[in-house]
Amino acid sequence: MAQIAIMGYGTVGAGVYKTLTMNRDVIAKRAGEEIQVKRVLDLRDFPGDEAESKVTHDFADVLSDPEISVVVETMGGLKPAYTFTKQLLEAGKSVCTSNKELVAEHGVELRQTAREHSVNYLFEASCGGGIPIIRVLDTSLTAEEIEEVTGILNGTTNYILTSMADEGKEFDVALKEAQQKGYAELHPEADVEGWDACRKIAILSSLAYGKHIGWRFVPTEGITKVDKGDIEYAKALGCRIKLLATSRRDANGIWALVAPMMIGKENPLTAVDGVMNAIMVKGNAVGTTMYYGSGAGSLPTASAVSGDVIACVKGKDGSIRTEQSTENLALLPVDEVSRPFFVRMRGTEEYAREIFGTITHVVHLPDYKEEFGFLTEMMPEKDFKEKLDAAKGILSWYRRGKKEEEQEA
Amino acid sequence: MAQIAIMGYGTVGAGVYKTLTMNRDVIAKRAGEEIQVKRVLDLRDFPGDEAESKVTHDFADVLSDPEISVVVETMGGLKPAYTFTKQLLEAGKSVCTSNKELVAEHGVELRQTAREHSVNYLFEASCGGGIPIIRVLDTSLTAEEIEEVTGILNGTTNYILTSMADEGKEFDVALKEAQQKGYAELHPEADVEGWDACRKIAILSSLAYGKHIGWRFVPTEGITKVDKGDIEYAKALGCRIKLLATSRRDANGIWALVAPMMIGKENPLTAVDGVMNAIMVKGNAVGTTMYYGSGAGSLPTASAVSGDVIACVKGKDGSIRTEQSTENLALLPVDEVSRPFFVRMRGTEEYAREIFGTITHVVHLPDYKEEFGFLTEMMPEKDFKEKLDAAKGILSWYRRGKKEEEQEA
Numbered sequence: 142m143a144q145i146a147i148m149g150y151g152t153v154g155a156g157v158y159k160t161l162t163m164n165r166d167v168i169a170k171r172a173g174e175e176i177q178v179k180r181v182l183d184l185r186d187f188p189g190d191e192a193e194s195k196v197t198h199d200f201a202d203v204l205s206d207p208e209i210s211v212v213v214e215t216m217g218g219l220k221p222a223y224t225f226t227k228q229l230l231e232a233g234k235s236v237c238t239s240n241k242e243l244v245a246e247h248g249v250e251l252r253q254t255a256r257e258h259s260v261n262y263l264f265e266a267s268c269g270g271g272i273p274i275i276r277v278l279d280t281s282l283t284a285e286e287i288e289e290v291t292g293i294l295n296g297t298t299n300y301i302l303t304s305m306a307d308e309g310k311e312f313d314v315a316l317k318e319a320q321q322k323g324y325a326e327l328h329p330e331a332d333v334e335g336w337d338a339c340r341k342i343a344i345l346s347s348l349a350y351g352k353h354i355g356w357r358f359v360p361t362e363g364i365t366k367v368d369k370g371d372i373e374y375a376k377a378l379g380c381r382i383k384l385l386a387t388s389r390r391d392a393n394g395i396w397a398l399v400a401p402m403m404i405g406k407e408n409p410l411t412a413v414d415g416v417m418n419a420i421m422v423k424g425n426a427v428g429t430t431m432y433y434g435s436g437a438g439s440l441p442t443a444s445a446v447s448g449d450v451i452a453c454v455k456g457k458d459g460s461i462r463t464e465q466s467t468e469n470l471a472l473l474p475v476d477e478v479s480r481p482f483f484v485r486m487r488g489t490e491e492y493a494r495e496i497f498g499t500i501t502h503v504v505h506l507p508d509y510k511e512e513f514g515f516l517t518e519m520m521p522e523k524d525f526k527e528k529l530d531a532a533k534g535i536l537s538w539y540r541r542g543k544k545e546e547e548q549e550a
Numbered sequence: 551m552a553q554i555a556i557m558g559y560g561t562v563g564a565g566v567y568k569t570l571t572m573n574r575d576v577i578a579k580r581a582g583e584e585i586q587v588k589r590v591l592d593l594r595d596f597p598g599d600e601a602e603s604k605v606t607h608d609f610a611d612v613l614s615d616p617e618i619s620v621v622v623e624t625m626g627g628l629k630p631a632y633t634f635t636k637q638l639l640e641a642g643k644s645v646c647t648s649n650k651e652l653v654a655e656h657g658v659e660l661r662q663t664a665r666e667h668s669v670n671y672l673f674e675a676s677c678g679g680g681i682p683i684i685r686v687l688d689t690s691l692t693a694e695e696i697e698e699v700t701g702i703l704n705g706t707t708n709y710i711l712t713s714m715a716d717e718g719k720e721f722d723v724a725l726k727e728a729q730q731k732g733y734a735e736l737h738p739e740a741d742v743e744g745w746d747a748c749r750k751i752a753i754l755s756s757l758a759y760g761k762h763i764g765w766r767f768v769p770t771e772g773i774t775k776v777d778k779g780d781i782e783y784a785k786a787l788g789c790r791i792k793l794l795a796t797s798r799r800d801a802n803g804i805w806a807l808v809a810p811m812m813i814g815k816e817n818p819l820t821a822v823d824g825v826m827n828a829i830m831v832k833g834n835a836v837g838t839t840m841y842y843g844s845g846a847g848s849l850p851t852a853s854a855v856s857g858d859v860i861a862c863v864k865g866k867d868g869s870i871r872t873e874q875s876t877e878n879l880a881l882l883p884v885d886e887v888s889r890p891f892f893v894r895m896r897g898t899e900e901y902a903r904e905i906f907g908t909i910t911h912v913v914h915l916p917d918y919k920e921e922f923g924f925l926t927e928m929m930p931e932k933d934f935k936e937k938l939d940a941a942k943g944i945l946s947w948y949r950r951g952k953k954e955e956e957q958e959a
Binding site: 156160161163164167168170171172265271272273276277280281282283284285286351409412424425426427428429430431432433434435438440441443444445447448450451452 | 565569570572573576577579580581674680681682685686689690691692693694695760818821833834835836837838839840841842843844847849850852853854856857859860861
């Protein structure tokens with residue numbers, strides 16, 4: 142019998158408790174022994190909850206209990222999660238987390254600490270909710286030189302963009318509804334400004350390319366400026382606007398970016414709607430692979446955390462081998478990356494050609510008089526932005542995902 | 551430095567050699583040491599090939615070489631692959647294979663043998679080519695009670711069905727073209743009769759449900775009877791005909807089936823075209839997840855084999871824990887499963903109603919006079935087949951994939 146503790150009994154923590162209870166038998170079979178939650182650490186009490194009798198407010202009850210071998214950290218945030226995790230690892234307990242802030246900020250160090258104490262620091266649930274993307278990168282696609290990781294990694298923004306596209310809502314309305322339905326937080330900045338997706342692509346890219354990528358170095362744009370009109374232009378072009386978190390290996394190095402982009406049918410991520418997440422990984426041998434599932438939610442995220450707990454119980458002799466370089470990777474500036482751009486502006490097509498050169502896919506929408514949209518040719522972002530600065534009447538612009546055949550070229 | 555051997559230097563075997571060479575550095579980093587191919591066992595010689603000097607025709611050169619710790623088996627077929635694998639495992643060497651015939655037939659026994667000798671028998675490449683589905687089931691979705699596994703698991707038939715749908719070709723023509731392009735074998739029975747997909751769903755289901763499922767017990771229908779007309783009716787219904795390999799947990803147990811089915815937009819597998827494969831896995835906590843990638847081809851399959859080799863090298867102290875029950879699972883008869891059915895028949899709608907009860911989605915195609923197509927209500931397959939036997943003028947019929955909302959019910 143393996144005894145564990147859960148720190149933070151919120152949506153995910155309670156989901157872990159529920160998953161370990163409802164799937165007790167199959168989990169015991171796969172882990173090799175039964176897994177029991179001995180302690181739940183939270184500031185609150187949970188009268189009437191099935192975990193009520195296990196609740197403690199004192200971290201020492203977890204840290205100092207020699208029977209507890211694995212600890213689930215679903216508190217979120219850096220403080221006190223960082224200190225707690227560090228102390229637990231140093232005390233020889235494995236930690237499994239869904240806390241992407243902490244993983245993105247201190248993951249390399251904590252993995253190092255875990256290794257030094259022959260325990261594990263696992264974070265499958267930190268990216269893509271229930272999608273097993275971390276272990277895929279860590280233990281499956283190991284024969285690959287990874288060339289690209291691109292994902293829809295944030296369910297809140299994808300829900301908002303889907304409801305804007307499918308129901309013609311403005312951003313503010315869609316956000317408010319998402320908040321009412323519990324898909325967006327009261328303070329939604331981390332989601333809608335792209336920071337959540339940014340942390341996740343930094344974590345995934347660090348695993349994919351084998352060097353640490355600091356999330357602060359990933360250029361990040363959110364979706365707050367996306368308006369109904371932009372969505373309608375996208376539709377007219379057969380596209381969707383999606384918040385993509387992407388990183389890619391080019392001849393000179395690796396760049397990363399989080400931004401709303403226009404993508405079309407040629408990209409399988411276009412069909413990923415609502416709160417679902419998907420991650421596309423390209424390798425130089427396997428080609429394109431894709432992983433799809435619930436990117437958030439109590440049970441899907443809990444499933445990933447619980448899978449990590451099972452791995453720790455099964456591999457408690459230190460048999461899980463996770464390596465992560467402490468070396469930092471300097472990202473290339475996105476300015477150098479070439480692609481087509483979508484531009485929405487006032488003025489004449491002639492003027493647009495004067496500024497941007499050849500333009501294609503010109504769209505005039507009946508509801509939007511005195512303006513139009515178009516695509517530029519492929520050009521480095523640097524060049525595009527120079528033209529943009531020189532132009533008058535710009536209303537909005539988006540990066541256009543390249544077509545598959547262009548990407549392969 | 552880890553020394554390995556490759557047995558069977560065909561498409562996949564040569565792909566493994568190429569992958570290990572071209573990605574040598576990143577592989578060495580992930581495996582913890584360099585991996586070198588010491589021997590290539592094949593009946594043929596390969597003059598001018600980069601592996602030429604390593605070729606041997608004598609199995610003893612592999613079996614008796616104490617330096618060789620991991621062996622890749624990409625020979626295919628049961629003989630002599632079974633005997634070779636068994637002897638290698640007993641000699642304390644791990645074996646990594648792409649051979650689904652062997653895994654479906656003797657996988658349970660060989661995994662058992664591997665465990666007894668503290669080595670590994672890994673078969674990521676046996677299902678879904680480069681898609682890391684085996685390890686996902688084995689080590690990631692471990693907290694789940696798996697409820698369904700449904701996949702497009704055979705690239706050849708998916709290529710043929712896609713080319714019939716997109717280019718209006720008859721089966722024979724599409725098959726011949728697939729053979730010319732190297733996507734179908736000269737003797738395509740294993741693919742077009744569904745046996746390849748059958749072996750794969752048996753392997754995946756055994757892992758998913760934790761008991762061994764004999765592939766011979768999975769009801770299997772191929773695609774040889776699918777004709778151009780059927781495809782056109784499918785189109786008129788907004789559907790595609792796909793060869794699905796599926797297994798599902800119902801209240802009374804588990805059933806499995808390989809058959810061409812009509813699926814619509816509600817099913818993400820509908821969009822999986824050409825030689826691509828995808829597998830949908832549903833769990834009771836995580837919900838629906840999907841895995842997509844190249845289901846065949848030299849380098850994608852080689853990537854999966856090479857990933858297994860790396861896992862063996864990294865875990866050569868026996869740290870990979872794979873469990874597989876030797877207990878057999880008795881499948882439920884598919885006869886009990888309820889769903890709607892598509893029927894194409896001569897005669898009148900009145901007559902169809904007399905036989906099948908309520909019919910919906912009636913389609914009359916201008917090119918197919920004196921016949922029509924329709925969907926039945928949901929009914930157990932047993933009832934449907936009784937009606938089918940009683941009816942005159944039946945031209946063809948297909949199982950209709952249920953809509954998501956019906957499946958969840």
